[in-house]
Amino acid sequence: MTTSIRPNDSTASAFPVTFDKLSLTDSISAIEWEKGMIHSFESFGTKDGPGVRFVLFMQGCPLRCLYCHNPDTWKVGQHSYELTAHEAFEEIRKVKAFIRRGGVTVSGGEPMLQPQFVMDLFALCKMEGLHTAVDTSGFIMNDKVKEVLSLVDLVLLDIKHIRPERYKMLTSRPLEPTLQFVDYLQKIDKSVWVRYVLVPGYSDDERDLHHWAEYVAKYDVVKRVDILPFHQMGKHKWKTMGMNYKLENVPPASPELVGRTERIFKQYGLPLPV
Numbered sequence: 226m227t228t229s230i231r232p233n234d235s236t237a238s239a240f241p242v243t244f245d246k247l248s249l250t251d252s253i254s255a256i257e258w259e260k261g262m263i264h265s266f267e268s269f270g271t272k273d274g275p276g277v278r279f280v281l282f283m284q285g286c287p288l289r290c291l292y293c294h295n296p297d298t299w300k301v302g303q304h305s306y307e308l309t310a311h312e313a314f315e316e317i318r319k320v321k322a323f324i325r326r327g328g329v330t331v332s333g334g335e336p337m338l339q340p341q342f343v344m345d346l347f348a349l350c351k352m353e354g355l356h357t358a359v360d361t362s363g364f365i366m367n368d369k370v371k372e373v374l375s376l377v378d379l380v381l382l383d384i385k386h387i388r389p390e391r392y393k394m395l396t397s398r399p400l401e402p403t404l405q406f407v408d409y410l411q412k413i414d415k416s417v418w419v420r421y422v423l424v425p426g427y428s429d430d431e432r433d434l435h436h437w438a439e440y441v442a443k444y445d446v447v448k449r450v451d452i453l454p455f456h457q458m459g460k461h462k463w464k465t466m467g468m469n470y471k472l473e474n475v476p477p478a479s480p481e482l483v484g485r486t487e488r489i490f491k492q493y494g495l496p497l498p499v
């Protein structure tokens with residue numbers, strides 16, 4: 226039996242350079258892997274996809290979300306260390322027994338800024354039969370990203386607002402690429418969990434919530450919708466980094482607001498977790 230992977234070849238898909246499985250470890254070690262800039266990882270994550278998961282947080286993000294919990298991931302090269310996909314996979318291998326029913330999630334930052342690394346890592350995960358998920362803003366789409374998606378079992382996608390001007394105010398980027406991204410997921414029949422960060426005064430307008438829900442409901446690849454209530458737990462990082470945190474005086478999303486939003490989303494048949 227042979228197994229295939231092709232890192233560092235921008236002209237081809239991740240498959241297939243062939244290895245004899247008996248010498249797979251040696252062959253993999255001998256490859257010149259592209260390094261990924263990594264912010265951190267978590268061995269037993271439970272919030273980023275189904276089951277217990279190894280979660281890798283990549284460095285670099287093109288968005289500037291006002292409520293970002295990880296502004297230290299924004300700048301490529303800052304606060305990061307470099308690993309090859311093979312080295313990162315060695316970390317995953319250590320906990321493989323625990324994540325067998327969960328899998329591996331690559332989050333960020335924005336993973337699609339480093340598609341070759343993610344592709345290489347997911348190819349290794351697939352060889353070991355591990356479930357793969359990518360957590361993205363959907364801002365970046367190109368041929369490499371499409372290749373990554375071919376190795377992904379589940380996409381976790383934030384659609385942070387449905388009104389373009391509000392989306393831009395929240396993230397500093399346009400909404401349209403994210404809507405095109407979810408169109409592409411529908412086209413390739415890729416399962417997606419959509420998340421919505423509920424921020425009082427920013428993303429809780431009732432008409433907008435109806436509009437958001439109506440929009441998302443038209444995609445049958447959407448298998449789950451999570452409402453993420455805003456809280457102030459990310460504030461300290463902004464302060465520590467000397468950054469201007471504009472949401473300083475915004476209250477956390479109350480249980481009543483979350484309940485109201487759930488009721489609206491349910492009217493459109495969105496698959497909220499039970």
Ligand code: SF4
Pocket residue numbers: 286287288289290292293294295296298333334335362
């Ligand atoms: S997309 Fe995520 S990592 Fe990037 S700024 Fe927004 S919340 Fe932060």
